[in-house]
Amino acid sequence: MAIDGYKPTPENIADGTYPYFRPLYLAYKPENAKAKQFVDWMISDRGQQIVAAEGTVTLAQGAGLAARYRYYEDVRQITNYATLIDKAPRGP
Secondary structure (H helix, E strand, O other): OOEOOEOOOHHHHHOOOOOOOOOOOOOOOOOOHHHHHHHHHHOOHHHHHHHHHOOOOOHHHHOOOOOOOOOOOOHHHOOOHHHHHHHOOOOO
């Protein structure tokens, strides 16, 4: 559904012209090797390519969204937030 003429495309969401979005949280126990392997793959270049191919905002595209998310101000409780941002693929 377009809002103010903007469709919910990954580009419009990432640059803030489409105002509605929510983050995806992946919670797991780090000692669970299979879960850690999945999360590592998900944030890898290949995993992010698949996320993009499915029409979802990637980590690199969404890097600036934390400041825009209404209930996302306090990221201190997300223990791996900085790690995820550091590992996020960077655009050109």
